[in-house]
Amino acid sequence: MDQLTLFLIGLLVGIALTVAAAAAWRFALRRGSGNTTAADGSAASPGLTTVPTEHFIEVSKRAVAAEAQAAELRAQVHQLLDHQQHITERERLAMADESRVLQTLAPVRETLRTMHEKVAQLERERAGQYSALAQQMNQAQINGDQLRATTESLASALRNNSIRGVWGETQLRNVVEAAGLTQRVDFDVQTSIRSDAGTGRPDMTVRLPGGKSIAVDAKVPYNAYIEASSIPATATGDEAARRTALLAQHVKAVRGHIDALAAKSYWSGLDASPEFVIAFIPNESLLAAALEADPALLDYSFSKRVALASPVNLWAVLKTVAYTWQQDVLTDDAKRLFDLGKELYQRLSVLSEHSDKLRKAIESTVNSYNQFASSLETRVLVTARKLDALDESKVIGTPSLVDTVPRHLTATEFSAEPGLAHPERLATSRSAEQEEWLTTRLAAPEPTDPPQI
Structure with a gap:
């Protein structure tokens, strides 16, 4: 039981005791009042005790106070009972409301539980991703250190003139091969040429269609640029002043390289070469x-007949050269094909002459055979039948005529007459004349010569 219930039980016990005490006091009060009345009406008995009036008054007050x-x-x-019932x-x-609220919030609680699980899963995934990211960052740092070491090693190596020259030639070869040119077919490397300035050896000589060529040099100053690159912009x-001075040295070195190439004048030692390198x-x-x-560097190089070309620019130039070679090969093939077609056409003309002669010979043979058959039928067999009139058991048959004529070649290319415009019309008329002659010959009793064509 709770404290409030115990308090109520104790309070009820106290009230019961108070009521009992009040009843006892009232009983004593009534008894005292009866004794007093008896004393006033008659003489008291010798054995009774008289109760003082003040004492009864006090008891009455206490009884009234106790009842109150x-x-x-x-x-x-x-x-308190009403309050307890109200509470x-x-x-x-409140419990009913709480139950309804809990029932209403059940989906929310389920959603929160699901969200909590997802958050926990995301947290686990985040921890895994963070671990993987940390590993990748460590690997990237290792790769960066390796790249830095490699870059420093490469920069140190490129300070050597011979190594830098090999590097430039390798880059040049890569660009040329990427453009589609083939060594010893479209370009040569390290070929000696004699020019007005003496003997020279450009790094590459690119061949152009039509027997033309152009020289390419791959040497370049690099030391000042490497030192300037090590200083942040x-x-x-x-x-900053040191970086500016190093870049000025780099420009000066490039200008010196331009002057050196201009002095070699490679173009004068090549056949049909543009006057620049x-x-x-x-x-x-x-x-x-x-x-x-130095923005004026390009103008200076052009004035010296030197074209500065980066890998992108050179690739575009060489790609154009490769395309020109392809078009040149196609032009040569087309010319050879045209020559072959012309030769074939001429030979077909000769063949048409032979075919026309053969056709005429066949027609002559057919005409001769038809004349022979006609003479045999109308001349010889008539007389032979008269001689053999006594024996009619065996009759000599009549030979048939050849009614098939050779087909004419109607194409213009097979025309034997040089000025014939429409040979197909001639062929059509000949065929009609032959048909007419054959029809007449078969119907006529006497042989006639076929019309001359």
């Missing part, structure tokens, strides 16, 4: 840095 307190306690008990009803309603103060810059940034530091 008991009534107040009863009222408080009723209030109980309110708790019941955002540097300030002394570092291509200076191949193996790295786009090399040329871009030089042009950024």
Whole structure:
């Protein structure tokens, strides 16, 4: 039981005791009042004890106070009971409301549970992804360190002139092969030529259609650019001044390279070559840095008949050369095909002459045979039948005529007459004349010669 129930039980016991005490006091009070009345009406007996009046008055006051307190306690008990019932009803309603709320929030609770599970799963996945990302970051750092070491090694190697030359030639070969050119067919490497400046050896000689060619050089200054690249572009103060000075040295080195190529004048030692040489810059940034530091560098190179070409520009030029070669090969093939067609046409003309002669010979043979058959039928057999009139058991048959004529070649190419415009009309008329002659010959009793065609 709760504390409130125990309090109510104790309160009820106290009230019961108070009521019992009040009843005892009232009983004593009535008894005392009876004794007093008997003393006033008659003489008291010698054995009875007289109760003082003050004592009864005090007892009466206490009894009245006890009854008032008991009534107040009863009222408080009723209030407490009502309050307890109200609290109980309110708790019941609250529990009912809570039950309804819980039922209403059941889907929300299920959703929250599902969300909690998903959040837990996402957290596990995030932990796994974080671990994988950490591994990738570590691997990227390792790769970056390796790349940095390789870059430093490459930069150190490119400071050597011989290694830098091999690197430039390799890059040039890659660009040429990517453009579709073939060595010793479309280009040659390291070929010696004699020019006005003496003997020279360009890194590559590209052959152009029509026996033309152009020289390409792949050497380039690199040291100053490497040192300038090691300084950030955002540097300030002394570092920025040092970077500017190194780029100026790079431009000066490129200008010196242009002057050296111009002095060699490779174009004068090549047959039918454009009057310039291509200076191949193996790295786009090399040329871009030089042009950024000195925008007039291109004009200077053009004035020296030197064309500065990066890998992209050179690839475009060589791709154009490869396409020109393809078109040149197609042109040669087309010319050979035209010559063969012309020769075949001439030979077909000769063949048409032979076929016309053969046709005429066949027609002559047919005409001769038809004349023979006609003479045999109308001349010889008539007389032979008269001689053999006594024996008619065996009759000599009549030979049939050949009514098939050779087909004419109606195409213009097979016309034997050089000025014949429409040979098919002639063939049609000949066939009609032959048919007419054959019809007449079969109907006539006497042989006639076929019309001359």
